[in-house]
Amino acid sequence: MSEAGVIHDIGYQRYSGPRLGRLALQQALYVHGLRSAFGLGRSAKAKIFPWLVFGIMLLVAVIVAAVRAVGGESILSYTSFADQMSFLIIFFVAIVAPQLVSRDLRAGTLPLYFSRPLRAADYVSAKYAAMVSAIWLLLGVPQFVMFLGAAFTTEDGFKGVWNEIGDLLPGWGYSLLWALMFAGISLLIASFTGKQAFAAGGIVAVMLMTTPIVGVLASLPNTTANSLAGLASPVFLIAGVGEWLRGTGGMELDLGRFGPIYGIEAVCLIAACLLLLLARYRKVASL
Amino acid sequence: MTIIVTDGLTKTYGGGVTALADLTVAVDAGVIGLVGANGAGKSTFIKIMLGLLPPTSGSVRVFDLDPVTETDQVRARVGYMPENDCLPGDVSAAEFVTHLARMSGLPKTAARERASEALRHVGLYEERYRQIGGYSTGMKQRVKLAQALVHDPDLLLLDEPTNGLDPAGRDAMLGLVHRIGNEFGISVVVCSHLLGEVERICDSLIAIEGGRLLRADRISSMTEASDILAVEVADGTDELAAALAAVGLTATRDGRMLLVPLQSDAAYDRILRAVADLDLNLHRLDQRRHRVAELFTTKETADV
Structure with missing residues (x-):
């Protein structure tokens, strides 16, 4: 073959094919983001952590399904699966969010994106959607494995499967809540630094360091403070919303009559994260 | 054909810094040198043409399109190569350029084809499947040029394309730019602070200093004056x-x-x-x- 650097005259071809609109750009960026969240199309090193976490969660789901099949006893419900796995989700988010966002900042790739028809809003929505999907798949696929295990071993026939579906769907919904919340917070934190290690540390800090605050508030001799304690931490906030919507929950939060407050804060928090992300990228896009 | 027209283009940044002052210029197709010292306003001019910055006053039209209101149409026809390092180290050039081709709106297959073609035109062959992190500065500059070329623009904006290159690399890069301008039929704006470098390959020159237009003319009319x-x-x-x-x-x-x-x-x-x-x-x-x-x-x- 030819020597590097030598340019051969093979002729330049003009491109006359279609140029897709911004919606297609968003989709392409979304797929790219979702793939790189799981290290697909990237080096083997980038695959280790996402797949390790995913593997562990899948293993837990298989064990739960197996126990259910053998003993007929459910040791973990679909919703409490997410609550029990919260540390793994935090770990996953701390690895993936910097991959999606900080890498572009670090490498200085953003000017290349924003000199194309892509806008800040497109970039933010595509990355957010990719992050949400990644977290949801992380929870949803093991939940589905649990469902398969339960559905195939049910003794009530079609009615038993139908009951399982009735349990699975709220579980998936609850996972989506986790995904929406964690994607927003983690992307926002990661978008402030190009250093992946700093971003990961920041995400873990925000997710975990807020837990002691919940503990302190929950032990105050004041029922209002106790009921509102969960608002201080994203993990407890999600659990609180789940509890409020379903009436029961795995975190044993005593919401009292403040359930709606949890719901309002969750919505506001997600919206605030997205708006801040957008503001951040508006600024970055104008360079 | 006139491709870039500005009229009284002025850009003042927040802190009262004037980057461009009353720039009025009409540029014909071809290879255009944009020359000025560091901080003369070259990069600001490029960003305004890309619609990344709105002008404070005055107007600019690229292919008779307004970058502020018709941003997408302008960007579809313009390729931009930034001055700074802008490549991730852990992907291959082929993959990276394909991804950016898709970000320009090319469908999947077309993006892949055009990416390998663009990389071939800038002189990267089998190396394009290696990770960019292991590339030399010269190869990185070529990848940057390839990503600007991948969606077949009608105008390339190159911000200091010879930055950091050794003399041989400079000559190769300038030769490439000359070829793009003359054989590919793509107009090129080459930013540089080295006049001697760009005058060899340019059809016309725009010189700016402190945001003001020093001179804009065809090279031939500048040099024919008197021997x-x-x-x-x-x-x-x-x-x-x-x-x-x-x-x-x-x-x-x-x-x-x-x-x-x-x-x-x-x-x-x-x-x-x-x-x-x-x-x-x-x-x-x-x-x-x-x-x-x-x-x-x-x-x-x-x-x-």
């Missing part, structure tokens, strides 16, 4: 000057050389005769084209 002959003899430079004056040639002394305006080809004969008559040793007699740089120097001093 001069440089004459160098061993001794007796003064006598030769006097002899030339006697035959009607006004020679100016420049160090060891005499500079004689070349009015007609007869000047060669007259100089030679004068040298022979004085019995001097002629070391040099050559025609010097006005370097563009000289034109700017005189203009600048005139302004100051």
Whole structure:
């Protein structure tokens, strides 16, 4: 073959094919983001952590399904699966969010994106959607494995499967809540630094360091403070919303009559994260 | 064909810094050099053309489109190569350029085809499947150029494409830019602070200083002004000057050389005769084209 650097005259071809609109750009960026969240199309090193976490969660789901099949006893419900796995989700988010966002900042790739028809809003929505999907798949696929295990071993026939579906769907919904919340917070934190290690540390800090605050508030001799304690931490906030919507929950939060407050804060928090992300990228896009 | 038209283009940044002041220029298709010192406003001009920054006042039209309101149409026809490092280290050039082709709106298959073609045109072959992190600076610059070229723009905006390259790399890059401008039929704006570098490959030049337009013209009209002959003899430079004056040639002394305006080809004969008559040793007699740089120097001093 030819020597590097030598340019051969093979002729330049003009491109006359279609140029897709911004919606297609968003989709392409979304797929790219979702793939790189799981290290697909990237080096083997980038695959280790996402797949390790995913593997562990899948293993837990298989064990739960197996126990259910053998003993007929459910040791973990679909919703409490997410609550029990919260540390793994935090770990996953701390690895993936910097991959999606900080890498572009670090490498200085953003000017290349924003000199194309892509806008800040497109970039933010595509990355957010990719992050949400990644977290949801992380929870949803093991939940589905649990469902398969339960559905195939049910003794009530079609009615038993139908009951399982009735349990699975709220579980998936609850996972989506986790995904929406964690994607927003983690992307926002990661978008402030190009250093992946700093971003990961920041995400873990925000997710975990807020837990002691919940503990302190929950032990105050004041029922209002106790009921509102969960608002201080994203993990407890999600659990609180789940509890409020379903009436029961795995975190044993005593919401009292403040359930709606949890719901309002969750919505506001997600919206605030997205708006801040957008503001951040508006600024970055104008360079 | 006029591709870029600005009228009284002014950009003032938040802190009261004026990056561009009343820039009025009309640029024809071809290879265009945008020359100015660091901080002259070159990058600001490029960002305004891309619709990344809105102008404070005045207007700019690229392909008769307004970058502020018709951003997408402008960006579809323009490719941008930034000055800074902008490549992730852990993906291959082929993958990266394909991804950016898709970000320009090309469908999947077309993006892949055009990416490998663009990389081939900039001179990257099998290396394109290696991770960018292991590339030399010259190869990285080529990848940056390829990503600007991948969606087949009608205009390339290259911000300091020769930055960080060794002399051979510079020549290769400039040759590539020249080829893109002349053989691919793509207009190119090359930003540089080195006039000598871009004047070799450009059809026209825009020189800006402190955000103001110094001069914008075609290279040919800048250099054709007047040619001069440089004459160098061993001794007796003064006598030769006097002899030339006697035959009607006004020679100016420049160090060891005499500079004689070349009015007609007869000047060669007259100089030679004068040298022979004085019995001097002629070391040099050559025609010097006005370097563009000289034109700017005189203009600048005139302004100051």
